[in-house]
Amino acid sequence: MIFERNRTAIPDTRISGLEVSINDFDKDGDMDLFVGGRLSPKKYPYPSSSRILENKSTPDSVKFIDVTDQKISKLKDIGLVTTSVWIDIDGDSWEDLILSGEWMTARFFKNNQGKKFTEITDKVFTDNERGWWYDIEKGDFDNDGDMDLILGNLGLNYKYQASEENPFRIYLNDFDKNNTYDIVLSYKYDDTEYPVRGRECSSQQMPAIKKKFKNHNTFAGASLEEIYSNKMLKESINYEITSFQSVYLENNDGVFSSKPLNYQAQFSNINSIVVKDVDDDGNLDAILGGNLYNSEVETPRNDASYGLWLKGDGKGEFNAVTPRESGLLMLGDVRNMRTIQVGGETHLLVAKNDGALQQIRIN
Secondary structure (H helix, E strand, O other), X not given: OOOOOOOOOOOOOOOEEEEEEEEOOOOOOOOEEEEEEEEOOOOOOXXXXXXXXXXXXXXXEOOEEEOHHHHOHHHOOOEEEEEEEEEOOXXXXXXXXXXXXXXXXXXXXXXXXXXXXXXXXXXXXXXXXXXXXXXXXXXXXXXXXXXXXXXXXXXXXXXXXXOOOOOEEXXXXXXXXXXXXXXXXXXXXXXXXXXXXXXXXXXXXXXXXXXXXXXXXXXXXXXXXXXXXXXXXXXXXXXXXXXXXXXXXXXXXXXXXXXXXXXXXXXXXXXXXXXXXXXXXXXXXXXXXXXXXXXXXOOOOEOOOXXXXXXXXXXXXXXXXXXXXXXXXXOOEEEEEXXXXXXXXXXXXXXXXOOOOEXXXXX
């Protein structure tokens, strides 16, 4: 078999992306594509646009057409998309699109018989949790005939913390007017916002801070507004996180309710989720992989995950089986996982940053 690159099959969308998911959303017998925009280069966290590509191939040629403007115009500047999944939310036999990413909530788009998509997030997901979502996977975990969801987030064992009352925020602006974008992270304490980064790290990005605040003590007592000015903050692109916990979304007749995963699943971020009935008891389980080794000097890395098997009970609850009990051990910065068949056996293939592929047999 010889593979040859087809330079005309995909339209020139110029997206710096991470996520692609496939679905025959118009039921014409071929697979169409959702392409998620991950970021705008050199402008993080400026929102990126995502795309819907409709398959218009013929027996003689492969061709995808960008139909975003006609099908889902809201994908323009939707955010920093990292993950997506297709499920039939309302039981009309047409699969709908769910996506999410960093600084985002989960977004739900109803498929109107392949002609157009309508956002229904406010109707089906009232929790509206904003997080750093890395993966969404589907499965009927409560055996009621519809698809539930598991969403992997940053976790609760990290320097960054967030809640509805005290959100974690980011601001993007050219604060020092040198024609480059600057990023400011903040947290809230007693109704006042303060910078997450210390004087040393902040002044590396904006040297004028050292002149304005002569020592660490004066900087430590200053609010975000005192450092960057209320005017500049209001003019900034800004987002906030209200929860870093990874969650299970139960589908109740097309409306999703959120509850946190087991505390063991919150030890680190979850980059990848595999849904499978591991022990053949008739109930779906989840295998979680994660960690985040990339971090700045002031922020320790997220490295407390060794892989986790969440054993499902068929009623929407999970029992966390530790690596000592399960034998599942995935060391390193796990980025993706897939199951493969090897000689009639199911194996788990694990991809890591700065590491070799790991292959684990599921007994």
